[in-house]
Amino acid sequence: MTKRLLGRLMYGKRYNRVPWGQRVYVRPGERLIREAQWKRLIRSAPVMALADYERSRPLGEIEEFLSCMMCGESRQQPLFEPTGGNGWRYHVVRCPSCGFLYRNPNVRPERLGDLYATGYNSFLTGKYAANRQRRYDLTMKAFSPVFDEGKERRLLDFGSGVGLFLELAxxxxxxxxxxxxxxxxxxxxNERxxxxxxxxxxxxxxxxxxxxGFDVITLWSVLAHLPRPLDDFAKFRSLLAPGGVLLILTVNARSLLLKAYGSEWSGFTKNHLMFYSSETVPTLxxxxxxAGVAFAPHYGDTIEAGTTALPEDLRRRLRRNVELSDGGNMMRVLAFADEEAIGRWGGGPLTVHRFDT
Structure with missing residues (x-):
């Protein structure tokens, strides 16, 4: 019996009309099934010393083996082996101490430019770019009023691509x-x-x-591409003015879609190196x-924009399951440089998590 037929028998035809990316969130009981599936995977996957792991994996020309960037743990828990077009393949491990997911072996920082040297802008301006500015608008709205008015404020878009966000800024x-x-x-x-x-x-x-002296720094789908995040974020912090904030949009390592589809998860793309969640971003x-951080749940661009028309009961179920599992497919983060930033921008519906000093 195929998985598709099994799904129809379990859930009925009603859910076939729900877009593929939202089905995991609206089908009855599936959140609990996928979370149990994830826990079983973590319990059963072996934990290896780094030396043993290195002996078991090939090392590419531009790669190096790593310990966990978040906590320094050297042990490895191999979980996934994503593959894609043009023959790319890599290994994703989990840190058994803090739960951080990362590619290992990873790309050496000095070779990162190899991934973007030619042809990358055609990707950014093709199908991928069709709805980018809508995503930017939705995320800025989630963190209003930070982006409502930019007059006399400086903004840096790190990883600015072909300038789609800078147009809005x-x-x-x-x-x-x-x-x-x-x-x-x-x-x-610069032409745009x-x-x-x-x-x-x-x-x-x-x-x-x-x-x-920047009031705002933005990282739109960039965080997963950084091979030395601690160095980069120390630099970002130094570039922020008093009262400044840093916005992150990245794939969510607690996504229910990751728990459902494993190595076939859409967040495992050719150039992604590390995969964060609301548990590991605060460490970074x-x-x-x-000084602190706030998160805004991501329910899906088409859901938030109203272009996917779900019945009201399914819409409520989707929102509830995203919130209960912290499992939206994307993660939206606002980081505060200091207490002045928290006081200025941390009000309204945002829950700010302050860090111990």
Whole structure:
């Protein structure tokens, strides 16, 4: 019996009309099934010493073996082996101490540009880009009023791609800058933009950016691409002005879709290196000098925009299951540089989690 037929017998035809990405969240009982499935996987997967793990895995030309970036644990719990078009394949492990998921072996920082040197902007401007600005709008709305008015405020978009977000930042009045590793993307962004400017390379290589004083830094689907996140976030913290905030949108390592589909999860893409959750992002932020963090649940772009018409009972069930499991497929994060930032932007519906000093 095929999985598709089994699903129809279990859930009925009503759920066949629900978009594939939302079915896990609305079918009766599936959240509990997938969470039990995940717990069983964690219990059964072996835990290996790093030396033993290294002997069991090939090492590519641009790769290196790592211990956990969040807590330093060297032991490895192999879980997944994602594969994709053009023959790419890698291994994803879990830290048995703090639960962090990461690719191991990982890409060496000095070779990261190899992933973005050519052809990447065609990906960013194709199917992937069709609904990006809608996603930006929805996320900015979730963290209102941080992005409502940009006049006399400086913004840095790290990993700015072809400038799709910087267009919106311009419209809202921000003095906007961007950096990206793809020279093709930078060139295309600067053709698109009126006042904002993007640069190829790292923030410290650009005097206008290295000077800091940013009120907002944004990382749109960038965090999973960083091979040395502690170094990068210490740098971001130094670039923020007093009262500044950092916004992160990234794939969610607690996603119910990950728990359901394992190695076939959409978050395992060719260039993703590390996979964060609401349990591991605070460790990264606390260790790099931030004062606190807030999260906004992600129910799905088409659900939040109203373009997917679900019956009201299924809409309520979806929202409840996302909130109970912290299992939306994306994670939206607002990091606060200091107490001034918390006081200025931490009100309203946001629950701010302060870090111990």
């Amino acid at each position: 311009e419209q809202r009045g921000f003095e906007s800058f961007g950096v990206d590793l793809s020279p093709e993307s930078v060139a295309q962004a 933009l009126s006042k904002a400017r993007t640069f190829h390379g790292a923030p410290e290589d650009v005097p206008e950016i290295a000077a800091g 932020l606390r260790r790099t000098g931030f």
